[in-house]
Amino acid sequence: MKYIIALLFLVFLNSCKKETLKPVTIKEDVTFLSDDALEGRQTGTDGEKTAAKYIANRFKILGLEGKGTNNYFQTFTFKPKTNPHQKVNYTVKDGDSTITGTNVLGFINNNAENTIIIGAHYDHLGYGAEGSLHRGEKAIHNGADDNASGVSVMLNLAEKLNGKYTNNNYLFMAFSGEEMGLLGSNYFVKNPTIDTKKANYMINMDMVxxxxxxxxxxxxxxxxxxxLKQTLKAHNSNFKLIQKESGIGPSDHTSFYNADIPVLHFFTGQHEDYHKPSDDFEKLNYEGMKTISNYIFEVISDLDDNGKLPFRKTKNESEETPRFKVGLGVIPDYLFDGKGMRIDGISEDKPAQKAGLQKGDIVVKLGDSAVVDMMSYMKVLATFEKGNTTKVVVDRKGEMVEAEINF
Structure with missing residues (x-):
């Protein structure tokens, strides 16, 4: 039945005219993209292709021009990496063990000098590709938050910006291959369909x-x-903002930063359903997504008459991240700005669970070292090896609780 619903919805979108179409809500976009019928949207699969067609149809109905190499689509073929440190080979002969990903591009042409790029990846992990944190039976990873959420907000912005704030053009992009290593955005930057020297700045939404x-x-x-900092602050009346300087991170904005384009990446944080089959549409905060979309719209409107933004290099915070031989088996709350490292989730049968740690605990000491933030937590964790035993102290609702950790 779900497959039938998905196909009927695509037929419906194809047949609709922009002037007679009832606006599609953020929730409706998420619900379609994260339906079981798309089987987790893994790069190169039929489910991802269905998602690509859906997004292209949404662009068409909204009145956006196709800006791929084939109307709305830009395909790229690659051979999966066997060594995680090797570069992806986009030029593959004979089609042996290759995968084809598809970026989806829609363009609002305001005949302006510069173009704002607004993007989100739409691929996910299928039935549990590499990167899945699921340890049970094979199951569809629908990726409602990761990243049907970002795509739906992107589409909402496309609707809002059409005909508004016309001092820039707008290129909307749904990237493929993000989960396999930012492949679609990287390919576009190397094979752009616009003059990237005229790219004003790039906005990325991944897990919003x-x-x-x-x-x-x-x-x-x-x-x-x-x-950027002052603009974000000027329009913020709803959020507790956590601002990070670096243009480098594990999402598609990195590809554009590396091409000397200013970037902003929006993110509402990790959770226990990340990269698991339980990341489903009913768990999303749709009012929150509307508020985020409105906020980004206000930021874009403020920057409309600022001309082309100057680019500035930032410190690569990821280069300072220590390497680990062991782990606690927790999901950190990356948005926690208090003292310590707050636990946002506990993995099954890992040291933290065995030690009795709980979601919401704030790690304030590990071994002999104080934990004051995420970086200090990572640095001390990197000193331990498999087989080590140590003490951990957590703040549990104001009470200091000590436990023994066996790595």
Whole structure:
């Protein structure tokens, strides 16, 4: 039945005219893209192709021009990496063990000098590709937050910006291959369909569907152009903003930062359903997503008459990240800005669970070292090896609890 619903919805979108179409809501976009019928949208699969067609149809109905190499589509063929440190080979002969990904591009042409790029990846992990944190039976990873949420907000922005703030053109991009290593965005930057020297700045949305009760919103890349911090602050009346300077991170904005384009990446945080089959549409905060979309729209409107933003290099924070031989088996709350490292989830049968640690615990000491933030936690964790035993102290609702950790 779900397959029938998906196909009927695509037929419906194909047959609709922009002037008679009832606006599609953020929730409706997420629900379609994260339906079981698309089987987790893994790069190169039929499910991903169905998602690509859906997004292209949404662009068409909204009145966007196709800006791929074939109307709305830009395909790229690659051979999967066997060595995680090797570069992807996009030029593959004989089609042996190759995968074809598809970027989807829609363009609002305001006949302006510069173009703002607004993007989100739409691929996910299928039935549990590499990167899955699921340890049970084979199951569809629908990726509602990761990243049907970002695509739906992108589509909402495309609707809002059509005919508005016309001092820039707008290129909307749904990237393929993000989960396999930022492949689609990397390919586009190397094979652009616009003049990237005329790219003003790039906005990326990856996992924006789980705005928490405290309204914490992380924005990365705020140091990549001097005006970005003050603009974000000027329009913020709803969020507890966590601002990060670096333009480097594990999502598609990195590809554009590496091409000397200012970037902003929006993110509502990790959660226990990340890269698991339980990342489903009913768990998303749709009012929060609307608020995020409105916020980004206001930021874009403010920057409309600022001309082309100057690019600024930032410190690569990822280069300082220690390498680990062991792990606690927790999901950190990356948006926590208090003292310590707050645990946002506990993995089954790992040291933290065996030690009795709980979701919401704040790690304040590990071994003999104080933990004051995420970086200090990672640095001390990197000193332990498999077989080591140590003490951990956590703040549990104001009470200091000590436990023994066996790595």
């Amino acid at each position: 569907g789980r705005l928490k009760a405290d309204s914490t919103l992380a924005v990365y890349g705020v140091g990549t152009s001097p005006i």
